[in-house]
Amino acid sequence: MLEFEGVRKAQGAQARNRIIIAIACFGVIYAVIGGRLVQYGLRSPETVSSINRTNELLTSRPDLLDRNGEVLATDIRTVSLFAEPNKIVDPDEAVELLATVLPDLDQRGIYRKLSSNSRFQWLRRQLTPKQQSQILSLGIPGIGFRPETRRFYPGGPTASHVIGLTNIDNKGISGMEKYVDGQGLGALADAGMTVDEDLKPVRLSLDLRVQHVLRDELAAAMERYQAVAAGGVVLNIHTGEVIGMASLPDYDPNDPVDAQKKDRLNRMSAGTFEMGSTFKVFTTAMGLDSGKVKLTDQIDARGSIRIGGFTIRDFHGKNRMLTVPEVFIYSSNIGSARIADMIGIEGHQEFLTRLGLLSRMQTELPEVATPTQPSVWKKINSVTISFGHGVATTPLQTAVAAAALMNGGKLIEPTFLPRTREEADKVAVQVVNSTTSDEMRYLMALNVAKGSGRRAEVEGFRVGGKTGTAEKVINGRYNSDVRFNAFLSAFPIDNPDYVVLVIVDEPKPEEGKRSATAGLNAAPMVSAIIRRSAAFLGVEPKFGDGGQMLSLSY
Template sequence: MSFLSRIMVLKSKAHFSAGPRGHESEKGLTFQGVRKTSGQQARSRIAIMIGAFTLVYAVIGGRLVYYGMTPPETVSSIRPAENQVASRPDILDRNGEILATDVRTVSLFAEPHKIVDPDEAVELLSTVLPNLDRKAIYKKLTSNSRFQWLQRQLTPKQQSEILSLGIPGVGFRPAKRRFYPAGDAAAHVVGYVNIDNRGVAGMEKYLDNQGLADLAAIGMTSTSELEPVRLSIDLRVQNIIHDEIKRGLTDFDAIAAGAVVLDVNTGEVLGMASAPDFDPNNPGETIDLKTKSGMNRMSGGVFEMGSTFKAFTTAMALDSGKVSMNDTFDARKPLYIGGFTIHDFHATRRILSVRDVFIHSSNIGSARMADAVGVEGHREFLTRLGLLTRMETELPEVAAPSQPKTWKKITSMTVAFGHGVSTTPLQTAVAGAALMNGGKLLPPTFLIRNQEQANEIAKAVVNERTVENMRYLFRANVLDGSGSRANIAGFNVGGKTGTAEKVVNGRYAGNVRFNAFLSAFPVENPKYVVLSIVDEPKKAYKGCGVTAGCNAGVIAGNIIRRAGALLGVKAKFGPDGNALLVSY
């Protein structure tokens, strides 16, 4: 073997490791090739990527656990599907009795593009909803729209039966329906809502006017139950009022009747009703537009209040200082002025004291009192009592009073006994309360108002001496005058009747009357005013007649007799008020 051959054999058997400078490694390290180095780098990169993914998914998992354990946040505009219906707050009476509340229901809808057989769908739905308008439903099911309401506010039974029909393309959406446990008893005060649960009348409409409707319209509804709204109404008193005016419609054969009980010291309305009325649970079926059954006559109707205005005329005369309780007025013959004749309905034809003018309801005496004060003084006083301007209260149905465009001497004289100015009965009761409570005018409220709040807004309108005299005259009229049928034993009632002739075809009709009775009790320190009205009575009560004392006075007396104790007024008997009735 040649030398070169030996050298090649030795090289093939030798193991070399290149050093940093290409020299043989002194420590016997082997040479690492390019392939091995690339593999190690790949493994390192994979390890980094796995670590990164692990970290990302760990963060995501941690956040999911966090969100899962965190209570759901209340977000007004993002709501679960079942809560997407706007809620309304419960309406309660002053004692916590429910007057209005929401109940859950569902509404039936259809997606016409998914309806397979419209004819069959209509037939099947009619088996559960027999009153369904088949033509209208068929038209909806064959329309080009993608959504149609078929029936709103179904009962659970109806929903279950429709589900069992298995009709493709129809479904249900959650809804809420307003329920009024008291029915028609407080209909005009509480009001009602429409099919979309929006307030239409009464305090329901008031709530919407406070911003509830606007919030619901933009989806800003609450997931939690809204705070209940507590009214000043006492449902017990409300039921009594409602019962008595309903009875009055029948007993006196009248076209309408109404009454209100007002706290004279706070201005709170404890109860108010007007008949004919309606059932707020089914307003569309019970409101008769022809008979104006939906009209709240107590605050939404204006009437000439007749001789009840003589209370304000007398108070005005006494408060002005131009008339005293010792003055007299000549009523021996009619009063002629400006081509008009003023005469008394129950003519006494004698000189009358202030007390006589009041209890005999003398038109002549009242006209002379107004003349003593003057036209401007008369108009200013009625404005001061709030009788010539629109009343401010929460109830939306409030009518503005009417008065002559120009006031002349004859205008003042006729207004003195209730002709020429029309006001709402509630407005008259509010003004009457100012004559009984120490001379403070308080705007009426259908919400809870305490004495401190009332004192802050009270406005002095007459002096205390005038109030004392008016309390005396009110009591005298019940004891010796036209208000005797409201003299309920133990409650010391005082009041003033008003029998007004209604205008028919532009003239006053002697046989068509609007009667009212303005009363207060206990009159020595009045706590409540009760005003009752009877519109066009035709039947005499126990041979009494059809004047105010025979019907409106009877209604007011019955309300006081039944509600007095519930209102916290302790009946007093005997000369000193300490005697008790004892039965064996």
């Protein structure tokens, strides 16, 4: 009996020891689990599954700002949905559950991804917070969220062609976004290298206020004149800074579904056009700068010119001798052709090349087209080019060349980044003499006061300019009923600071009018842009004697 009692006590002690050991083991296990939960809780909220932290996944982009510090583009945090197929228990069930939150999901494609043996598959990029919350509540094993950054453009389409776009991986693919990547950010991302701190913002030359005015007036003009497209640029003639540039139709970079459509082309820098009579500005300047033409000279415009099977006529011919200022304000094709003939073919080509009108423009914006010109210049080419037919160039470089004629003769390549006048002087090239610049300012002012540019007048701001109404080529022939109109201007014309150029493609006559020439549509567009933006540009109005038109005696 005593022996049995001893055995029983020994077995009881052994059982208690086993229970204590088991409790201790479970305690250690739960302590480890609790410790790990605390550890995860103290770590960054961006830590998910086996995926690295956000700043190790995707290089942040610097904010893009306008010249006054207004945000044009910035990064916002978002999440994307991924799967680890090797952890998916039931692909069919997972697809069905996900479809309740994402009804447009490609269920067959997702099923193939979830059934694979891979360790990682994207399912949907850039979810909304609501979608993330709903998917989390489904509790699907093997499904996770990867923190990412998405580009956000507060101004929407306001400056879309200049700012550009990023792709789904937040890499710049157009505009200044692409330029920024080209300065080293793209290489950094491609190498898998990142920085923890925020990148320094990139300030652009754009003034968001002027940009808004420009785009707003272009949109209103497209509707008013039932045009297929419109564009415009505001350029500082002393620094080459692009203060505003827009091309319509455009797109919203926050939802760029239309960005690749053909009609969304950035017409100002990536499109080439025959600029029509605005080219007479350069023809006249060429004659004056050569010394072979003076303002007081008489040009024979008494009849048409027959050359190479073509007849050159004036739109509203005066059929008499014209002074050089009259050739300009009456926009005489015959007079311009006579001036080009005085200079000669080689001289004509050299002058346009000197002004940068025949070569690809150099600037930060990637979307820049190369002008087209005849492979071999003949006399007929020089004659037609003198009044804007036969050479196609970009509107932006037309404005840049005009700025050289307004600022004392210095050609300054355009920039979309801030540039001081001192910095501009270091890169400027003298292309015409200062006297030619003075004379061209006089002619531009005269054309608004007495010529085809009268509707560009803005009280107090002394505008000068030149109209351009070009017939478009349809099926290989010029069609007089389909026009590409432009107005090239500078203000304040007695001492200009800015060039403003607008284009309007295939405008129709405004209600109540029979014609749709540039003087009736492009010129009023410039007037409205200057009137609304002058204060933002720091140009003060002048009235009375202080506001009289520039005058020169000849």
